Amino acid sequence: MKNITIADVAKYANVSKSTVSQYLNKRYDYMSEKTRKKIEETIKELNYQPNSVARSLKQKSTFTVGVVVANILHTFSTYIIRAIEDFFHEHDFQIIVCNADDEPEKERKYIEMLRAKQVDGILIFPTGGNLDLYEQMKDDEFPIVFMDRTIEHLGIDTVMLDNHLAARLAIDEFVRNGYSRIAIVTTSIIRNISPRVERIQGYRDALRSHGMEVNEAYIKTMDVGQISLALADLFQQTVPPQAILAGNDIVLVEVLKFMKENNKHIPKDVAVIGIDEVSFASFYTPSITTIAQPTKEMAKSAAERLLQQIRKEERPEELPIIQRFAPAMILRDSCAVK
Secondary structure (H helix, E strand, C coil): CCCCCHHHHHHHHCCCHHHHHHHHCCCCCCCCHHHHHHHHHHHHHHCCCCCHHHHHHHHCCCCEEEEEECCCCCHHHHHHHHHHHHHHHHCCCEEEEEECCCCHHHHHHHHHHHHHCCCCEEEECCCCCCHHHHHHHHHCCCCEEEECCCCHHHCCCEEEECHHHHHHHHHHHHHHCCCCCEEEEEECCHHHCHHHHHHHHHHHHHHHHCCCCCCHHHEEEECHHHHHHHHHHHHCCCCCCCEEEECCHHHHHHHHHHHHHCCCCCCCCCEEEEECCCCCCCCCCCCCEEEECCHHHHHHHHHHHHHHHHCCCCCCCCCCCEEEECCEEECCCCCCCC
16 A cells, blocks of 8 residues: 655645645644645545654654653652643653663663654653763753752753752641651652752751751651651650651651551641642541642643753743742641640
């Protein structure tokens, strides 16, 4: 069977190849509704499939971007991916999503694969373990944006949460409700992954601003599989904490599992606040107070930055290299007034 070409569509629709090309690229400004309808019907009748390879060669673009997620199990990552896909779909780009599992070597393989496939740009939740690769992409002027995590000295466009403020909001709420012995539990800070480090620093600063001492025994960082052991250690202390700040959604799940398994009641035995909104927070018993990230706004900003680089648009002078978004407190029942 003969491959149908754009010339065939133009001939059958009795228009020029240029007009068909404008239709395919959704440039309808100078095209009548009658012409649009005729081309649409002809494409359906001939079962014409645009040649994406030819289009890529002609426009020197694959109309594809990569998204390398550090850990796709995070609810935040899922929301960001969805919003990024929506944005690029509107601009006729496709996305390829890769999950690095917080493993630098896996991240490296995905970045190299994406570049080999000649994607137009990559949005990365960096593991922090491939500095040479990040620097090489920047030196090559390859479009790249960091999401959620930053490596400040590289000067790469980054969109992330104001993590200090997120921790501060939680501590302020605990203190307002009368809690003074407050712990923070987060996943490993190996490779100085910025959100975790910043949230711990925000926790420290917030306690000091309330005139409270920082009890190092109340700060727990470990791999997910060790969180239950860390929580057990917290509650075996002579003076256990009255409240726990879960550093992210995965930690929050582990905290809630531990409370159920050990017959501890929230907030009677211990108050809980989690950073990252989760789908079950509103109907869990008791409902869980969370610190939410503005995922749609963050994703849009990151996607716009990447698209600007891909299109080689002039960078707005007022646009900072690192853009931090403010979190929002969603008050529920897990941090009740004592």
